[in-house]
Amino acid sequence: MGQYWRFLNLDRREHTRARGYRYKLGEFFGDGITNRNIALRLCRLRSLPNMPRIQPSGAESTNIERPGRSLLVLPNEILYHITDGIETLEDFACFAATCHICWDLCASTLEVSIKHMVSWAGSRIIRLGDYMQNDDLPAGILTEAQRAELDAAVPDESSQGRPVSLYEFAGDHYRSAVMSPDFFDITYAYIRPLEKRGIEGAPLAAIRKMCTPVEATVLRNLSKKLYVRADTIDELNKEVQPRCGGNEPFSLGEALVGRICWSSDPSCAMPEHCEDITRGPWAGDAFDITSMEIFQKEADLSRWVDAKDEVCEALRRYLDGY
Structure with missing residues (x-):
């Protein structure tokens, strides 16, 4: 048994599904593509460079004075x-x-x-299952205005009087985001x-x-001040490679998606060890992916917590079913 899932960017009102028709969590979580594509969208971009001032050949200096009449x-x-x-x-x-x-x-x-x-980068992200109920969302993820908009949505004839869920509302009213x-x-x-x-x-x-991402070496939960380093995931891959035919099953994408899924029903087409994936403790939080160099320059790391233990333990459980 399984339900279908959407990624929602709550701040930008965008949504996307998994690639192709593999919309069930157990079908796409380990496909090596979908979660990595979501992580790519969270990567910080570089600063906008200055335009170079081109020196004319043979000129001693470039005249950049403003014209007298313009x-x-x-x-x-x-x-x-x-x-x-x-x-x-x-x-x-x-x-x-x-x-x-x-x-x-x-x-x-x-x-x-x-x-x-x-x-x-910096947006609030959630992976929402279609068995979700509007009265069972993570606390505070909708503003009063967003809640009023959702409550005012008119259900279609097939709903049999059931209120429009956030999952359905996003599919009808959010923009479709490019994932690649x-x-x-x-x-x-x-x-x-x-x-x-x-x-x-x-x-x-x-x-x-x-529009070139910075080096993706750390995933940051900006809401909870948690982080996971890419080298932590690399070490986990080395540990589990013998079980995966030498492949590397995990990335920062899996570290993210494994903590942001949310539904009112635990069915997820995954093994019984994974019920907690549908109640992600980071669902609806704000994230970015950046480089450790930028992270260390911008933040006081003593105020942040390395979430490697909880993330790696969850990923090991997810692997048990593959």
């Missing part, structure tokens, strides 16, 4: 307010790419906008429109460079 004679504060009326990322990027002055002025906003569109093992597939939907608008050269190269 839009650029306006103060930066006025130039920035011009962008208030720009509604799309493509238009904003086009404005930024017009010159170095506009690029420097808009770079921080452009970086935040692109990162928000491309990466799920290749980050190019994820960024294509955002970069291709820029190419069509004529953005090329240094501005496009800078955006492409930013």
Whole structure:
């Protein structure tokens, strides 16, 4: 017996299922693809590079003074307010790419906008089973407005009067997210429109460079200040390899998904040792995947807890059924 599952990004109102038609937890958890694809979406992106100022051949210096008669004679504060009326990322990027002055002025906003569109880093994530009940969700994962929206949803004729569940609501009202093992597939939907608008050269190269994930060496639960290192999972793989024909069954993706599944029913098409997977203690928390170097620079590690013991113990249990 088993139920179907969706990944939900609660903050961005996006959802996705497992690849193909393998929607039951026991069917996709060990497929080596689905969980890794979710982890890829959580990877932090790099900073937006500066546009290089190209020195003309033979010139002693590059003249970057503002022209005497142009839009650029306006103060930066006025130039920035011009962008208030720009509604799309493509238009904003086009404005930024017009010159170095506009690029420097808009770079921080452009970086935040692109990162928000491309990466799920920092978002609240849950893997929701379709046997869930709305009165049995993890505490606090819906705001009052989101709860009111869900309660007001009108069930279809086949529901027989049953309220619309969050699982069903997300399938109807959340955007479908791109999942792929290749980050190019994820960024294509955002970069291709820029190419069509004529953005090329240094501005496009800078955006492409930013849309490259940092080294994925640590998964962070930002809500609970827990973390799991990739080398911890590597050591676990070495331990279990003899049982897996020499394969490496786990990644940070399995470490994540094994803790964020949630349903009101324990059926998951997995062995009896795995009932707890459907009551994930991290379900609905915010996550990112970054490098240990960045982590150590940004955070006081004494305030964080290494969750390797609980994660590895859970993964060993999941392996018992394969």
